[in-house]
Amino acid sequence: MVKAAQDRVVDSVKLTDACLYSVMLPWAIAENQAQTARGIIELLKYASPDPAIHDAVAVATTLEEEAEAVWLRRADLF
Known part of the structure; x- marks a missing residue:
């Protein structure tokens, strides 16, 4: 989305x-x-x-944080 x-x-x-x-x-x-x-993902935690849901939430949270770090480094956007 972002x-x-x-x-x-x-x-x-x-x-x-x-x-x-x-912009x-x-x-x-x-x-x-x-x-x-x-x-919604955090609510599931x-x-x-x-425990499998907790693990999936941890994975999703990590992926989201990594994606956000990439978005914030975009030179073409800032």
């Missing part, structure tokens, strides 16, 4: 046209959608008694 929104911004917004509405709004919308998914 990477796709960032890719759309990079591919479609010229530097001279960059503004809060054209940050699409990114914020994608972040909000991703946060909903993250919240606390709601499920199944």
Whole structure:
């Protein structure tokens, strides 16, 4: 979600046209959608008694953190 929104911004917004509405709004919308998914995954960590679910949540959390680190290093976005 977030990477796709960032890719759309990079591919479609010229530097001279960059503004809060054209850059940050699409990114914020994608972040909000991703946060909903993250919240559901985090909820499973606390709601499920199944150790396999806890392991899956840990894997998902690690993958999300790694992806976010990559997004924040994008030179074409900042």
